Amino acid sequence: MAALTFELPDGTQRRVEVSRLLNAGYAGRSQADVAAHVAELAELGVPAPSTVPALYPVAPYLGQQTAEVPVQHARTSGEAEWALVVDETGDLLLTAACDHTDRALEAHGVAWSKNAGPDVLARTAWRLADVADRLDTLTLRAWVTPVGGGAEVLLQDGTAGELLTPGYWTEVLRERGELRPGTVLISGTIPMRAGVDPFAARWRVELADPATGNVIALAYDVLPMPEPIG
Template sequence: MTTLTFELPDGTEVAVDVQHLLNAGYAGREQDEVQAHIQELAELGVPGPSVTPALYPVSPYLAQQVDEVSVQHGKTSGEAEWALVISDAGTLLTVACDHTDRELEVHGVAWSKNASPDVLGRRAWRLDDVRGHLDDITLKAWVGAGEVPDTLIQDSSLAALLTPDYWLDILAERGLDKPGTVLISGTVAMLHGVDQFSRSWKVEMSDPVTGETLSLGYGVRQMAEPIG
């Protein structure tokens, strides 16, 4: 079982034993734009979902707080997201990066989500403390060819995505609105012309009301070539 630990703004530490991990997909609020994105992916050979938004169960041990992600080849990349974490101390919101195998994605999105970890930040906010101004919170990601992620690749706000409360209702319908459930939000558009297949990733979620920022960063390490 994976145990995640989060530091809250008041210095409290909350530990969560992950029982269920779910990745939302095609989760933009403007579903017309989502459908256009599905068509773009179809042209690249990525199969579309049967319904939108989609929700993919992921192996719970893939929820990780790490500084390095090991991959099998050079066609993997992250996705800037928020994460909803239900704990005994209440519902938390943190920053996340869903690292995805793009070669496997053309065979099945659910498979690709289970090939690499969902990296979560080590600090979090209580959802109740930010619920009233979620749309003002920014979500950005940078990538780098070396150790330092220095090129902006995603720049949006939480207003682009379905809300945590939307997903809490879905979790309640499924009996999953209980401590140990982690839900990753789905991502925002990448900027054109930036190489997503990068050596390093950094994601930040910034709250202009409180002045606080949640961040994470990690390097991508390609494993040795297999024998056989």
């Protein structure tokens, strides 16, 4: 299992031994946004889902707090998301996340592709109860740095209000018997800007609270692995 530690705004820390990791997909509240995301993925050769929203179990060790993601080839990319975390006390935390996915493998199976890369989580979090009254106003953004260098480019820019709520997924987890310490659920993502290459050398994601100015951020480099022998 992966061991994660989150720092809260008051300076205290919460530890989580990830026992179940779930990735939501096609989880926009707007059917137009869901259709747009399906179209984005179709351009990458990914077939449309049989039902929406979708939920994909992921190996727990893939929940990581890391600054580097090694990849086997050039067609991998992340997605700006929030993560719902049930900590060791049973309290619900909210943090930023980036689901790094193998897009080549995704054309053969979304669940397979989700298990071919990590879900990168930030090292800070908020108690869900502390932001529950303004969840829809939280902003979610992702920037990418092109392969070969250059300035980072804004790829995703939206709000948590575009996605199904943590409350929705809390009920799903409760019905599944998985609202237990060690569960981490990644939210699904918002649309990407057209014309920006997501196959990048670096990803940066921010979940921000305009009411307080507080920001939860993560960033990581995408590192090509050596060519295999044999």
